[in-house]
Amino acid sequence: MTTTYDYKTRTSYTEDVARQKAAHKVLLRHPFEPSLPVRGYTNRTLHIDHSTLKVTEKQVTQQMKDIFIGGRGFGLWYLWNAVKPTTKWNDPENEIVISPGPLAGNTAYAGSGKSLVVTLSPLTGIPIDSNVGGYFGPLMKFCGYDALEIQGKAQRDVVVVIDGPKKTITIEEAPEENYDSHIAAEVFMHEYADDEKDFVNVSVVSAGKGADHSRIGCLNFSWYDPKRGAARLKQAGRGGIGRVFRDKKLKALVVHGFKLKPDMNQAADFKRTTAVGRVLAKEIHDFDDQQCKMRKIGTAHLVEIMDAYDLLPVHNFQYGQHKDTHKIASPVWEKRFTQGIFDGCWYGCHMACAKGADCHRVKTGPYKGHLVTVDGPEYETAAGLGSNCGIFDPDWILESNFYCDTYGIDTISYGTCCAFAMECFERGILNLERTGGLDLTWGNAEAHVEMLHQMARGQGFGVIVGQGVKYMQEYFAAQGWGDLQFMRDFGMQVKGLEYSQYQSKESLAQQGGYALTNKGPQHDEAWLIFMDMVNNQIPTFEDKAEALHYFPLFRTWFGLMGLCKLPWNDIEPEDNAKHGKDAAKVPDHVYNYTELYAGITGQEATIDDFLRMSEGVYNFQRVFNLRMGVGGRKSDWPPYRSMGPLTVEEYESRAERYDKQLKELIGVDPEGKTTEEKIALHRAWREDRYNKLCDAVYRRRGWTNNAIPTLETLRKFKIDFPEVVEVVKPYLEDGEK
Amino acid sequence: MTVPLNSEFRIPNPGTIIVNGEPMPWKDGMTVADVLKIRNYIFRMLVVQVNGELVKRGTYDQAKIPDGANVEVIHMISGG
Ligand code: SF4
Numbered sequence: 001m002t003t004t005y006d007y008k009t010r011t012s013y014t015e016d017v018a019r020q021k022a023a024h025k026v027l028l029r030h031p032f033e034p035s036l037p038v039r040g041y042t043n044r045t046l047h048i049d050h051s052t053l054k055v056t057e058k059q060v061t062q063q064m065k066d067i068f069i070g071g072r073g074f075g076l077w078y079l080w081n082a083v084k085p086t087t088k089w090n091d092p093e094n095e096i097v098i099s100p101g102p103l104a105g106n107t108a109y110a111g112s113g114k115s116l117v118v119t120l121s122p123l124t125g126i127p128i129d130s131n132v133g134g135y136f137g138p139l140m141k142f143c144g145y146d147a148l149e150i151q152g153k154a155q156r157d158v159v160v161v162i163d164g165p166k167k168t169i170t171i172e173e174a175p176e177e178n179y180d181s182h183i184a185a186e187v188f189m190h191e192y193a194d195d196e197k198d199f200v201n202v203s204v205v206s207a208g209k210g211a212d213h214s215r216i217g218c219l220n221f222s223w224y225d226p227k228r229g230a231a232r233l234k235q236a237g238r239g240g241i242g243r244v245f246r247d248k249k250l251k252a253l254v255v256h257g258f259k260l261k262p263d264m265n266q267a268a269d270f271k272r273t274t275a276v277g278r279v280l281a282k283e284i285h286d287f288d289d290q291q292c293k294m295r296k297i298g299t300a301h302l303v304e305i306m307d308a309y310d311l312l313p314v315h316n317f318q319y320g321q322h323k324d325t326h327k328i329a330s331p332v333w334e335k336r337f338t339q340g341i342f343d344g345c346w347y348g349c350h351m352a353c354a355k356g357a358d359c360h361r362v363k364t365g366p367y368k369g370h371l372v373t374v375d376g377p378e379y380e381t382a383a384g385l386g387s388n389c390g391i392f393d394p395d396w397i398l399e400s401n402f403y404c405d406t407y408g409i410d411t412i413s414y415g416t417c418c419a420f421a422m423e424c425f426e427r428g429i430l431n432l433e434r435t436g437g438l439d440l441t442w443g444n445a446e447a448h449v450e451m452l453h454q455m456a457r458g459q460g461f462g463v464i465v466g467q468g469v470k471y472m473q474e475y476f477a478a479q480g481w482g483d484l485q486f487m488r489d490f491g492m493q494v495k496g497l498e499y500s501q502y503q504s505k506e507s508l509a510q511q512g513g514y515a516l517t518n519k520g521p522q523h524d525e526a527w528l529i530f531m532d533m534v535n536n537q538i539p540t541f542e543d544k545a546e547a548l549h550y551f552p553l554f555r556t557w558f559g560l561m562g563l564c565k566l567p568w569n570d571i572e573p574e575d576n577a578k579h580g581k582d583a584a585k586v587p588d589h590v591y592n593y594t595e596l597y598a599g600i601t602g603q604e605a606t607i608d609d610f611l612r613m614s615e616g617v618y619n620f621q622r623v624f625n626l627r628m629g630v631g632g633r634k635s636d637w638p639p640y641r642s643m644g645p646l647t648v649e650e651y652e653s654r655a656e657r658y659d660k661q662l663k664e665l666i667g668v669d670p671e672g673k674t675t676e677e678k679i680a681l682h683r684a685w686r687e688d689r690y691n692k693l694c695d696a697v698y699r700r701r702g703w704t705n706n707a708i709p710t711l712e713t714l715r716k717f718k719i720d721f722p723e724v725v726e727v728v729k730p731y732l733e734d735g736e737k
Numbered sequence: 738m739t740v741p742l743n744s745e746f747r748i749p750n751p752g753t754i755i756v757n758g759e760p761m762p763w764k765d766g767m768t769v770a771d772v773l774k775i776r777n778y779i780f781r782m783l784v785v786q787v788n789g790e791l792v793k794r795g796t797y798d799q800a801k802i803p804d805g806a807n808v809e810v811i812h813m814i815s816g817g
Pocket residue numbers: 110111112113133343344345346349350351352353354564565566567
């Protein structure tokens with residue numbers, strides 16, 4: 001496609017940078033000595049309390065590396081030590097921990113620039129972990145730190161700056177800057193870069209005004225895109241981390257790092273990393289256009305695929321297809337995304353899927369008329385802000401995508417929250433009076449975006465929506481507006497976190513893939529729908545349990561290392577099919593990861609070693625949940641909407657399928673039965689199957705029948721520290737100890 | 738090309754093939770591409786096996802399926 005607009009043109013926000021910077025008041029200037037990692041680890045981390053103005057360095061012990069590995073593991077370990085069982089998300093002791101992991105920052109292998117962010121979530125009260133691109137983590141690591149803990153709560157807005165070349169860490173009051181992220185990323189980049197050439201060495205973490213008032217706030221991590229001349233954004237989206245950030249009165253975290261050179265991780269055997277990196281780069285070059293077209297469309301290529309398989313969430317996950325899907329399908333996005341420029345969210349990522357829609361003229365709100373670059377939409381955003389809310393207009397999806405990002409609102413949670421509110425409106429639980437005049441009919445994109453503006457202003461019904469589905473369920477019931485159980489059946493949350501955007505009704509394994517997660521229903525633990533529902537590869541409960549063991553652990557490993565999962569299986573070698581049924585694991589790429597790991601850390605490892613690394617951290621996180629009061633089988637129970645047809649309309653829309661299942665799988669003749677009776681039969685059968693799945697999964701994971709890791713499991717992964725054992729003991733029967 | 742029938746595989750019913758564990762009516766001259774079309778399998782990252790034998794990508798519209806065949810269309814995990 002030919003670009004007919006100038007993708008470098010956008011509204012600039014930097015005219016006033018000098019005055020804004022001059023208004024800073026430096027509260028603390030702390031000297032430090034930068035250092036490079038050796039074999040992937042710098043072996044020290046940074047703790048900053050920005051309210052008491054204390055900066056401390058901590059040593060990374062061998063035990064910490066052996067058990068918690070890095071990334072998400074380091075985040076969980078530090079958070080565990082920072083909080084008490086009674087700590088709430090908005091207590092000063094809650095931390096935001098950012099850790100890039102030992103393989104992060106390498107430029108040899110695509111997808112190696114991720115940071116993992118961990119905090120106590122305002123939505124769930126338990127640890128959330130989020131995997132995010134952008135340059136912050138790697139640049140921080142190359143200044144000398146494997147992780148950053150931010151603790152405390154300031155009186156006034158501050159910016160925390162780690163400046164490698166200047167060898168200082170500063171905490172500065174920053175009263176003037178607009179902190180909506182598309183502005184904050186650009187302005188702070190200008191404030192702390194030495195000159196234009198230095199922009200690439202600055203990364204800014206921020207959350208906008210929506211995160212001031214909404215528990216679904218996200219963090220934006222910036223990276224400079226020299227071709228566009230723009231600060232771009234990637235999101236640590238899930239779980240409300242942006243809300244915690246703003247509650248701490250953080251306006252921005254800034255890292256000013258060093259000019260990148262090859263092998264800044266000081267790998268044990270750099271050649272091993274480049275050898276596998278070259279193989280992958282060639283595969284991407286040769287096959288991406290025939291496979292997922294990630295370089296042209298990013299994950300938005302999935303929109304029409306999910307629709308074709310009845311998996312695209314429509315109208316709050318009631319249905320899996322819609323006649324208008326073609327209006328938001330990949331050809332539309334291919335035209336909107338500027339083509340032919342490199343969209344990698346870290347150096348060396350040839351997948352380059354961080355697509356940008358340039359020259360979007362903002363239609364509403366404080367930036368009406370501005371010309372902006374919208375980062376995305378990715379599949380989840382197109383489905384969440386689009387089909388799930390009945391919106392099939394790409395311009396409006398871009399509008400809400402832009403405002404979600406700049407206001408610091410998670411597009412996935414917002415999509416699911418909004419879809420829930422819209423269904424409440426359709427069912428009479430809400431009306432114009434209760435929404436303050438907002439007409440939440442399916443497809444009303446203007447109301448959809450207006451709620452975002454309300455969140456940013458801290459006024460109106462949008463603020464209630466921004467507290468999450470769980471909050472809305474309880475609030476609406478308390479007002480006497482609706483039946484709590486019914487709202488629990490169609491409100492798509494588990495543990496307080498909103499579902500991401502896949503329909504799981506016909507895949508029992510994916511129902512588990514969502515609800516049996518540690519943090520709540522995010523697909524980054526396990527996406528098993530094709531394997532289960534389409535391929536019919538894992539028919540028994542034990543097969544599904546095995547998949548729900550392998551995939552969550554393998555995918556956890558990416559979060560320990562600082563890697564992106566997309567280059568694992570959104571591109572495959574030409575002869576991947578030779579692996580037959582194991583092809584879904586992309587064994588040749590798993591081999592690449594063993595080479596990459598050994599090349600950087602100097603330690604040989606097999607896939608079993610990777611799974612073992614993950615399993616320790618995974619079990620630790622499960623116990624952490626329990627410590628915060630969330631656990632047991634009941635906490636893994638999904639809303640019925642995710643398991644089967646809840647309403648007459650849902651049943652009748654796919655009556656042939658459901659009647660057939662009644663006859664062939666449940667053994668009941670549907671003839672002469674009312675739809676309500678058939679729904680009840682399905683529900684009993686599906687809930688029973690889910691319970692049996694839980695039994696099999698808990699057994700496979702080494703947990704009790706009530707989802708508690710046994711002492712034997714804790715010992716196996718060397719996480720049987722006294723304080724960990726203390727947490728699980730009261731839940732174990734004598735025979736389980 | 739006709740994919741050979743695997744001797745270990747038993748024919749379920751004449752005029753029927755099994756696709757990912759489910760029966761589907763068979764027609765003379767039916768190809769892998771026909772099966773993908775009928776099932777609306779539009780995803781591109783597929784591994785197709787007929788009676789346990791791999792069918793190469795790019796040959797789906799020539800790969801004939803024998804009556805009673807067991808067809809496995811394995812979709813890779815993507816996105817997610
Ligand atoms: S595959 Fe996409 S999201 Fe992952 S690192 Fe590369 S550009 Fe970023």
